Amino acid sequence: MAARFDVIVAGAGMVGAACACLFARQGARVALVEARYINGGEKNENENSDARVSAINLAAENMFRALGVWEEVAPRASAYRAMKVWDFNSAAKISFRAADLGRDCLGHIVENRDIVAALLARLRRHEGAAIIDNARVNAIEHLPDGGLRLDLPGMRAETRLLVGADGANSRVRELAGIQTARAGSDSDGEDAIVAALSTERGHRDTAWQCFCEGGPAALLPLANGDCSLVWSRPRAHADELMRLSPEEFCAQLRPLFGEHFGEISDCRGRRRFALRRHHAEHYITDALALVGDAAHSIHPLAGLGANLGFLDAAALVESSGARGIGKRSALRRYQRRRRGDNAVALMMMEALNELFGSRRAAVKAARSAGMNMTDALAPLKNFLAKTAAGVRGDVPQICRRPAAV
Ligand SMILES: Cc1cc2nc3c(=O)[nH]c(=O)nc-3n(C[C@H](O)[C@H](O)[C@H](O)COP(=O)(O)OP(=O)(O)OC[C@H]3O[C@@H](n4cnc5c(N)ncnc54)[C@H](O)[C@@H]3O)c2cc1C
Incomplete structure (x- = not known):
């Protein structure tokens, strides 16, 4: 007999763990399947994950607050109240100050493993949520009722929706036959x-x-x-x-x-x-959706990758509601909300990377002028700052709540 879930999330990175918590909070029966060992408690989580940090924006912070994990993350997080950016080869510079935007800080620097540990601890408190570790999603079978069946070590599991949150080399994406387009001119080098x-x-x-x-x-x-x-x-x-x-x-x-x-x-x-940069040509197929790096991976220069992934997860859960999990209409709604926005972010980062990486004199002059002009133009700076904060465009409700700072 197969175990039945509403949602199976493949991959317990930051985005997959957040996605599982969001679905569980909505009352769905969720399984989070992770290739690494993560059920051995804090020691295993710390040994497994790298000590990388991420700049977490306001939208993600709002989501963490609503999930009840911010209290655990915040004591080890470092708030940054300003951002200074400059060109090494010219006098061009641009700066952002939280105070100019009426905020206490622009974001927080947090260790990735702290975020994952807090989310897993939260998920464990949800009755009916399962964390299946040391298990890879390696094959999927379509069921007559529209759901999917997965063979996992020691168990068969059926689900109305499989979420591929298994990172840039996503096996779920491959199993779904979803192609990726490479973003960037030389993203392999x-x-x-x-x-x-x-x-x-x-x-x-x-x-x-x-x-x-x-x-x-x-x-x-x-x-x-x-x-x-x-x-x-x-x-x-x-x-x-x-x-x-x-x-x-x-x-x-x-x-x-x-x-x-x-x-x-x-x-x-x-x-x-x-550094890998790609964008999936679709985010969805029957009973399946991609989120986070499985759907897109972006140059880290603006610290956006995980933040975009959190918006994906929140939009997928919001678009599904309690009754639409796995339904085609809900999945289409999710794709419409996120793919275009992510494509814009990917293009912006590639353009910036190429503009600032160029040695050509004309490009150097253009970037110097552009940076100084941006620094002088308050509306443009506000637009950029809101994009980085994740609070511009079709933002899921859970990411909009004002953070009590
Ligand atoms: C140097 C650097 C700096 C960065 N800085 C920032 C920043 O400041 N801010 C920001 O927002 N982003 C940043 N990013 C991007 C960010 O790290 C990624 O976007 C984010 O970690 C992606 O999370 P994810 O959960 O989608 O994927 P991953 O973190 O890759 O997690 C995927 C998980 O899936 C598991 N898995 C893989 N295959 C399977 C399978 N078949 N079955 C089950 N599980 C599987 C893996 O073990 C892993 O745990 C940075 C990236 C880099 C490289």
Whole structure:
């Protein structure tokens, strides 16, 4: 006999775990299926997940508050109240201040594993919710009633809806026969190097980003006063940088950030991630929907990837309502709400990356003028800030609630 669920979510990353919590909150019987071990408690969750951080925007914060997980995440989160962005090769710069937008902060830097741990703890408190770990979704079978059957280790499970939240290399997407279009001119040749660093002058509750040829470098504020580096580099340069000693690596950052930070030292946890950029041609098929990186993966330069995924999850749950789970009309509504918005975000990030990565003189002049003009134009800056905060456009209700800050 097969276990029956309303929804099975494949993938317990940040987006899949959030999606499972959102469906469970709506009263659906949910199973979250994850390839890694995650049922061994906090120790396993911490060992499994990397120590990456994400900039979490206002829309996501609102969703976490409504889910009742923000209280757990907030004590280790670092609020940033300003963002400074500049071009290494010119005097062009742009800055955003929370105060100018009438807000206390622009967002929070949170460790990914803290978000996942808080969401899994929340899900475990929902009666009827199942977390099935060490289990890969590897095959799906269509049932006559329109649902799907999955063979999982030790059990067969049937569902009205399968959500593919299994990341950029999504197996669910592949099983559904959904193709992806590559976004970006050379999305196979770029890595992001991440590390924690100490700095002489501290971060001053500000997210810093320097655009330089080959890719941007960001220093994000951590709650302990240190910074988290995200540095996008062409793969060959990333190879060189990864071979350097911690001291030599910090020396490479001084030309970019030294003016603002003074000495940069104590580089820890240096790791690299291949940057993949793609967009799924459809987000849905019969009884199946893709969310998060399974549907789209975007350059990390604006810290949008997970935030877009949270909006996907919230829009899917809202579009489904209590009665429409797995129904074609609800799935179409979800796709209409999210695919266009995500396509715009992907295009904007690719355009920015190419504009700021270019060595051509005409492009350099254009970006310098564009950045300074944007800095002077309050309405355009507000538009950009709202896009980054996730509060522009067709925002799901759960992401709109005003955060009590
Ligand atoms: C360097 C860097 C910095 C970033 N910074 C930010 C930022 O500041 N802000 C932001 O919003 N975004 C940021 N992003 C993007 C963000 O990390 C991703 O968008 C986000 O993690 C995607 O989450 P996800 O849950 O969709 O996928 P994933 O995190 O990839 O999770 C997928 C899960 O599915 C599981 N899985 C895989 N296959 C299967 C299967 N067959 N069956 C079951 N489970 C499976 C995996 O084990 C994994 O747990 C950054 C990305 C990078 C690389």
